[in-house]
Amino acid sequence: MDELTLLTVNFIVAFIVLVTMAGLYQTSKADHCLIHWSLAGLGFLVNSAIGLIYAPLGLPYFLGPPLGNSALIASYLLLLSGVASYLAKPVSWRLLGVLLASIYLLSLSSFAQADVIHRFLLSYPILIAANLYTIWLLVSSRQAGLRASSIVLLGILCFNALQLSLRLITFLLDQMQLTAFSINWLLHTIGTLAVMLFMLLSMVGCVLLWARKKELALRQLAETDALTGWLNRQSMAEKMQAELHLCQRQRLPFSLLTFDIDHFKQINDKHGHSIGDTVLQDIAWLGKTILRDYDLLFRTGGEEFVACLPGVTPDQASAIARRFKNAVAKHHFNNSSTLKVTISQGIAGTANAYSNPETIASLQQQADHALYQAKQQGRDQVRLFAATCS
Ligand SMILES: Nc1nc2c(ncn2[C@@H]2O[C@H](COP(=O)(O)OP(=O)(O)OP(=O)(O)O)[C@@H](O)[C@H]2O)c(=O)[nH]1
Structure with missing residues (x-):
């Protein structure tokens, strides 16, 4: 492949990356990571x-390597900032701007102008550091369900950091005159191909990450009751x-x-109906404050709910239920003391x-039976299956 073809293909790949990311951003503007990744495509x-145009058009130096x-x-x-934004970490545009302006000014220095290897020596450590920090952000992320979808991005980031490090070492050895080295056509071609591969696979990796987050958000929406926020x-x-399986394995209650x-109904x-909705929301909120974050809370019907309490014995659950009953009795529904609400x-x-x-x-059958007993015996009661408590 001659140089012009290589640089043209490189340009087309960059264009595809930009169009894909900008297109995704247009369809999902709330996802701020996409604006970062679109701008990365523009870069x-x-x-x-x-x-492509620097040498053929004979552009002045300041519009060539420093800008590129x-x-x-x-x-x-x-x-990197797109990944940070994706993981809901703060991103400083000002810091980004200052960094880039400093890099541009550094590229105008006489040291940078003297030799292409000098420019590599200035830019490669920053590229490697950016790659490594992005890897660290992804690896240290605790967001559930994202591990598998970050494999492609992690893979290309690791590969890129490695190839940049090897090239940097070669350049340093050359500067220390430990090797006789020159930027030949083969090395230039490999470098351009590596940039192309990085552009393409990092875009694929980012799209996979974004799609996975969308899928998880949709799944959560489908599983959540809109009125109370409890699961459906x-x-x-x-x-x-x-x-239950986990508790069985760990011999827990x-x-x-x-x-x-x-x-x-009354x-x-x-x-x-709207006050009825508020009562449902208040009951769900009270339940959430009484129960632990770890408990699974479901709204199973109109005014019916189930809480799944792993690691809790039936007696402990009865104590929790009594606390819940007291909290409901004390609560002012709709900010009024006349609206009395009780639960069974x-x-x-x-x-x-x-x-x-x-x-x-x-x-579930046993718990429903106990609830039925609570209703039969006058409501506003707590009943433990096969036992009686108040
Ligand atoms: N406001 C409101 N009401 C609902 C919702 N879903 C179901 N309902 C109402 O909940 C009421 C349930 O009534 P019933 O099943 O007779 O139960 P109940 O009146 O609580 O009687 P007991 O359970 O026997 O104490 C019905 O009137 C439904 O219309 C909802 O999302 N919002």
Whole structure:
């Protein structure tokens, strides 16, 4: 491949990267990482355009290497800031601007002008550092479900950091006159191909990350009840089963607490549907404050809820339910002391999920039965399956 063809292909690849990222940004403007990655595509495009036209058009030096280098470094930094924004970390545009201006001014220095290797020596450490920091951000991220989708980006970042480091070492050895070295055509071609590969695969990696986050957000939306923020029935059995299995393996207790607002139809009829909605929201909020973050909370029907309490014995669940009952009694629904709301609660569970195995279906039946008893015996009650408590 001759140089012109290589640089033209490089330009086309950069153009594809820019168009893809900008297109995605247009469809999803709330995802700020896409603006960073689109600008990274623009940086790649400017870098490749300068590579293509600098010599043929005989541009002045300040419009050539300094601009091209700064554009390439900007791409790496924007890739990094895009990942930071994706992971909800703060990003400083001002710092980015100051860094790039300093790099441009440094590229105008007589040291940088003297030799292409000098310019590499100035820019490669920054490129490597940007790659390594991006890798660190991805690896140290604790966001669930993103590990597998970051493999492509991690792979290309590692490869790129490695090839840049090897090239940097070669340049340093040359500067120390330990090797006789010159930028020949083969090395130039390999360098351009590496940039192309990096552009393409980093774009694929970013798109995969973005798509995975979208998928997780959609899944969460589909599984969440819009009114209360609690989970809906969609994946209830599957999620509870997973928790029960964990408790069985670890020989832990496991309990289900099911509850239902008493005479909710009357509340709706007397105060209106929107006040009824507020009551549902308040009950869900109170439940959330009483229960642990780890507990799984479901709204299973109109005014029916289930809390899955891993690691909690039925007796402990009864104590929690009584706290919940008291909190509901004290709460001023709709900021009024006249709107009285009570709940009935049914509990089922096992003190040791391993030695006393139960299925989710049987525990649910038992908890429903206990709730039915609570309703039958006057409502505003807590009932433990096969036992009576108040
Ligand atoms: N405001 C509001 N009401 C709802 C919603 N979903 C269901 N409902 C109402 O909840 C009421 C449930 O009534 P019932 O099943 O008779 O239960 P209840 O009146 O609480 O009686 P008990 O459970 O026996 O104490 C119905 O009137 C439904 O219309 C909702 O999202 N918002």
